[in-house]
Amino acid sequence: MIELGVIDTRDKILSGEISSEQITREYIKRIENSDTNAVIEIFSDAIEQAKAIDIRIKEGFKGALAGVPIIIKDNILVKGKHASAGSLILKDYIAEYTSTVAQKLIDAGAVIIARANMDEFAMGGSTETSYYGKTLNPRDKTRVPGGSSGGSAAAVAEDLCCAALGTDTGGSIRQPSAYCGCVGIKPTYGRVSRFGVIAFASSLDQVGPITKNVKDNALLLQVLSGEDSNDETAEKRAVEDYSKYFNQDIRGMKIGVISYVDDIVKGLDVEKNYNDFKEFLKANGAEIVNVDIKNLDLVLPVYYIIAPAEATSNLARFDGVKYTRRATDAKNLEEIYLKSRTEGFGDEVKRRIMLGNYVLSSGYFDAYYNKARSLQANLREEFLKAFKSCDILIMPTAKGEAYKLGEKSNPVDAYKEDIFTVSANIVGVPAMSIPFGVGKNGLPIGMQIIAPHFEEGRLYRLADFVERRAK
Amino acid sequence: MEYDVVIGLEVHAELKTNSKCFCSCKNEAGDEPNTNCCPVCIGLPGALPILNKFAVEQTIRAGLALGFEINRTAVFERKNYFYPDLAKAYQISQLVKPICINGSLRIGNKDIPINRIHLEEDAGKLVHGADGSTLVDYNRGGVPLIELVTDALKEPHIESADEAIEFLEKLRQIYIYAGVADCLIEKGQMRADVNVSLKPKGSDKYGTKVEMKNIMGFKSVYRAIQYEIERQRDILDDGGVIEQETRKWDDDKGINFTLRTKENSQDYRYFPDPDLLAVKIDDAKIDEIKRTMPMLPNELKEKYMNEYSLSEYDADVLLQFKHVSDFFNQCVADYNQPKTVCNWITTEIMARIKTESGAGPILISKDNLVWLMKNVDNKKINRLSAKDVLSKVWGTDLSAENEAKRLNLIIDIDTGALDEIIKKIVEQNSNVVEQYKTANDPKILNYLVGQVMKETRGKANAGDVMAKIKELANS
Numbered sequence: 001m002i003e004l005g006v007i008d009t010r011d012k013i014l015s016g017e018i019s020s021e022q023i024t025r026e027y028i029k030r031i032e033n034s035d036t037n038a039v040i041e042i043f044s045d046a047i048e049q050a051k052a053i054d055i056r057i058k059e060g061f062k063g064a065l066a067g068v069p070i071i072i073k074d075n076i077l078v079k080g081k082h083a084s085a086g087s088l089i090l091k092d093y094i095a096e097y098t099s100t101v102a103q104k105l106i107d108a109g110a111v112i113i114a115r116a117n118m119d120e121f122a123m124g125g126s127t128e129t130s131y132y133g134k135t136l137n138p139r140d141k142t143r144v145p146g147g148s149s150g151g152s153a154a155a156v157a158e159d160l161c162c163a164a165l166g167t168d169t170g171g172s173i174r175q176p177s178a179y180c181g182c183v184g185i186k187p188t189y190g191r192v193s194r195f196g197v198i199a200f201a202s203s204l205d206q207v208g209p210i211t212k213n214v215k216d217n218a219l220l221l222q223v224l225s226g227e228d229s230n231d232e233t234a235e236k237r238a239v240e241d242y243s244k245y246f247n248q249d250i251r252g253m254k255i256g257v258i259s260y261v262d263d264i265v266k267g268l269d270v271e272k273n274y275n276d277f278k279e280f281l282k283a284n285g286a287e288i289v290n291v292d293i294k295n296l297d298l299v300l301p302v303y304y305i306i307a308p309a310e311a312t313s314n315l316a317r318f319d320g321v322k323y324t325r326r327a328t329d330a331k332n333l334e335e336i337y338l339k340s341r342t343e344g345f346g347d348e349v350k351r352r353i354m355l356g357n358y359v360l361s362s363g364y365f366d367a368y369y370n371k372a373r374s375l376q377a378n379l380r381e382e383f384l385k386a387f388k389s390c391d392i393l394i395m396p397t398a399k400g401e402a403y404k405l406g407e408k409s410n411p412v413d414a415y416k417e418d419i420f421t422v423s424a425n426i427v428g429v430p431a432m433s434i435p436f437g438v439g440k441n442g443l444p445i446g447m448q449i450i451a452p453h454f455e456e457g458r459l460y461r462l463a464d465f466v467e468r469r470a471k
Numbered sequence: 472m473e474y475d476v477v478i479g480l481e482v483h484a485e486l487k488t489n490s491k492c493f494c495s496c497k498n499e500a501g502d503e504p505n506t507n508c509c510p511v512c513i514g515l516p517g518a519l520p521i522l523n524k525f526a527v528e529q530t531i532r533a534g535l536a537l538g539f540e541i542n543r544t545a546v547f548e549r550k551n552y553f554y555p556d557l558a559k560a561y562q563i564s565q566l567v568k569p570i571c572i573n574g575s576l577r578i579g580n581k582d583i584p585i586n587r588i589h590l591e592e593d594a595g596k597l598v599h600g601a602d603g604s605t606l607v608d609y610n611r612g613g614v615p616l617i618e619l620v621t622d623a624l625k626e627p628h629i630e631s632a633d634e635a636i637e638f639l640e641k642l643r644q645i646y647i648y649a650g651v652a653d654c655l656i657e658k659g660q661m662r663a664d665v666n667v668s669l670k671p672k673g674s675d676k677y678g679t680k681v682e683m684k685n686i687m688g689f690k691s692v693y694r695a696i697q698y699e700i701e702r703q704r705d706i707l708d709d710g711g712v713i714e715q716e717t718r719k720w721d722d723d724k725g726i727n728f729t730l731r732t733k734e735n736s737q738d739y740r741y742f743p744d745p746d747l748l749a750v751k752i753d754d755a756k757i758d759e760i761k762r763t764m765p766m767l768p769n770e771l772k773e774k775y776m777n778e779y780s781l782s783e784y785d786a787d788v789l790l791q792f793k794h795v796s797d798f799f800n801q802c803v804a805d806y807n808q809p810k811t812v813c814n815w816i817t818t819e820i821m822a823r824i825k826t827e828s829g830a831g832p833i834l835i836s837k838d839n840l841v842w843l844m845k846n847v848d849n850k851k852i853n854r855l856s857a858k859d860v861l862s863k864v865w866g867t868d869l870s871a872e873n874e875a876k877r878l879n880l881i882i883d884i885d886t887g888a889l890d891e892i893i894k895k896i897v898e899q900n901s902n903v904v905e906q907y908k909t910a911n912d913p914k915i916l917n918y919l920v921g922q923v924m925k926e927t928r929g930k931a932n933a934g935d936v937m938a939k940i941k942e943l944a945n946s
Binding site: 075085196229232321360362 | 510513514515516517518519520521522549551553555558559560561607738740741742745746747748
């Protein structure tokens with residue numbers, strides 16, 4: 001299903017083999033003919049953007065993404081275009097400024113052709129909570145594509161674009177990448193600017209690329225990375241050229257395996273793939289090291305306290321007073337708030353707003369929020385300690401193949417699906433999901449590789465090797 | 472029954488900065504509505520705050536001026552509540568780690584303990600239309616504010632409305648002198664929340680406190696406190712119980728009424744703002760701010776009284792308004808006669824600028840005033856002529872020297888010619904001179920001096936003329 005990637009497309013465009021306009025038209029046709037509901041809107045100026053890039057290319061422009069059609073998640077702002085975060089409450093919202101990540105794509109010559117479906121405000125792991133309807137997994141349309149960046153991953157897997165941007169707060173890039181058979185990275189917190197990205201949980205959110213292959217992924221992350229005068233949390237740190245990590249072997253690399261992960265993997269669908277992955281790494285000269293991370297069993301509760309706490313505050317601005325949709329029959333201020341928010345938010349968002357308010361309330365703050373924060377600090381220490389004895393940690397991205405639409409309708413069941421992904425967000429380290437084998441239904445399985453802060457290069461070295469060598 | 476009154480103050484002041492606290496919009500709330508706004512200060516999706524470092528410096532400066540300790544790490548937190556003037560539905564403020572902790576301010580002979588000064592952003596402003604509509608102006612949203620909170624649980628306390636006002640006025644003066652805030656009351660740049668509690672005289676158990684929020688103007692603060700003390704005294708005297716609550720002061724009616732009781736008080740759900748890094752403040756920064764701290768009112772007062780030998784009264788008059796003492800300092804720097812400068816400023820200048828609620832701008836240049844003072848002292852112009860010239864040049868860009876020349880007021884008559892005129896006047900008025908000699912009446916002497924001045928068209932020095940007439944009369 002997956003055809004041309006970012007680098008191949010760019011090279012064909014730069015060599016004059018095809019034009020950006022041609023390939024953009026082709027992708028738009030595919031999106032129009034698609035029945036997976038991966039895309040919410042094709043941007044009306046996509047062809048215009050492509051034509052303009054074609055002219056610049058003729059004039060000598062050689063941007064890293066010259067002419068390459070890319071889809072962005074519906075929570076990333078581009079001036080003059082709709083961005084709704086998959087919610088009714090922002091249905092008619094048109095961005096008044098462009099996010100740093102979108103600007104970096106534009107500057108590198110990309111054509112932003114559409115916005116992808118997502119779980120409402122990125123809250124969910126199946127893209128079933130979107131106001132704009134469910135997205136189907138293009139590899140098996142009875143199954144979810146994962147989420148919250150399910151639209152982005154499905155679009156890449158279905159070849160509706162060369163690559164897509166997602167956002168990851170607790171696994172929202174990696175898990176749909178695993179379910180759809182894509183490469184997805186959640187960069188180190190602070191590697192990529194969050195300016196102009198509709199916030200879910202500010203201390204955990206990161207934008208990252210979802211791609212058809214590892215080299216595309218590295219190129220896109222390189223374009224997206226860097227400090228930003230509009231985001232204090234985007235760190236002032238040099239952007240690396242990740243291509244230097246390509247085409248290496250993994251001899252002597254120390255791969256950390258967490259005993260707690262080994263325990264919970266037992267009996268899961270993913271167990272065989274996980275063991276195969278370890279064997280594959282060992283067979284290729286890597287050293288498997290057992291590490292212990294204390295309190296890792298508490299990472300889900302820590303995540304489901306911190307993320308809703310921040311979300312409840314971040315989403316309070318959508319109050320029906322200013323740019324958000326206002327309930328038409330509100331008779332006074334209190335009704336504007338109550339009715340607009342009651343109508344505008346879906347159940348999952350409301351659930352997390354209530355959770356967040358609860359853990360921040362006086363009398364509960366110390367027992368929940370503060371305790372979660374101190375455990376977070378503790379987990380960070382534990383990870384740093386683990387990285388003293390290994391270069392990379394591995395674990396599955398998800399428990400198995402993509403599950404059936406509607407299968408995880410109980411919210412707590414759905415939350416438990418995040419068990420492998422949330423720790424990288426809680427600790428702030430970079431983590432990537434790469435395709436590795438298939439499950440019992442022949443659907444893709446993702447393996448997760450995790451490096452210390454700002455060591456994305458290590459991930460690309462290993463991922464590139466796996467991609468070249470694994471069957 | 473007799474009671475001890477305990478008063479706590481929370482004082483908000485808008486910081487003097489070019490831009491807002493977390494974006495680069497102009498810090499100018501009074502402009503055309505919603506013109507000084509951007510995605511950050513109107514809380515658009517995806518917008519992130521960037522801390523204005525100068526606002527932090529100003530907060531440190533305010534703290535150092537009041538003897539605060541400066542926290543080396545300060546943290547911004549979100550105070551969450553819904554209101555249309557609050558664009559993000561949370562205010563970025565500080566709770567656990569404010570920039571300044573433990574300061575004090577002296578009123579009378581008491582050092583009133585102050586718990587903290589923290590930095591936060593202001594909210595926008597609601598504008599209610601005559602047709603019942605309400606509009607929001609976000610120009611003020613995001614303007615940097617410092618909030619100072621007295622520590623009413625520590626002694627000594629603010630115990631009366633008079634002391635509260637003295638505290639506020641002193642605080643205002645210090646902020647203005649330190650250059651951290653303009654504190655224009657009428658523009659709402661300084662606002663106070665007040666809490667009042669009463670306890671039986673001598674008791675060490677605090678009474679229940681009642682808060683009154685956002686009172687505009689010191690006179691209103693005074694009246695609100697007086698009213699609340701009486702209200703609580705009446706209740707307690709009748710054996711009643713004070714409810715912990717927030718009351719609203721109605722300045723027109725001169726009463727207050729319940730706004731919120733403790734049961735329905737807001738839970739602000741504070742937590743650290745994940746969009747902002749913790750603020751690190753190092754010793755070098757604190758030293759730099761200390762080094763560049765402008766002289767504060769108490770230091771200037773000491774200088775005026777000890778170094779310049781001015782009376783306490785004069786020093787207070789000069790220091791009441793910063794632009795007046797600034798002008799005084801500039802004049803003294805140019806003309807090192809502090810007493811003379813003080814006399815001119817406290818009389819001639821103050822008379823011209825004093826208004827009911829404050830003092831207007833000084834509409835004469837330092838150079839012009841110094842020229843007039845110097846030349847009066849050098850007897851090149853008479854004091855009365857100099858005052859005329861001051862009136863002529865006030866509010867213009869005319870030069871005092873040119874005006875004095877144009878009006879022919881420079882004393883340039885030579886002594887020989889002057890002696891001739893004096894001799895002539897004394898001879899013409901021999902009767903009057905005789906009268907003076909017998910009565911020794913200064914009025915008669917002044918008459919004679921006046922005649923000479925008239926003859927010289929004011930171009931002689933009156934003192935010299937008087938001395939000469941005396942000499943002739945007694946010869």
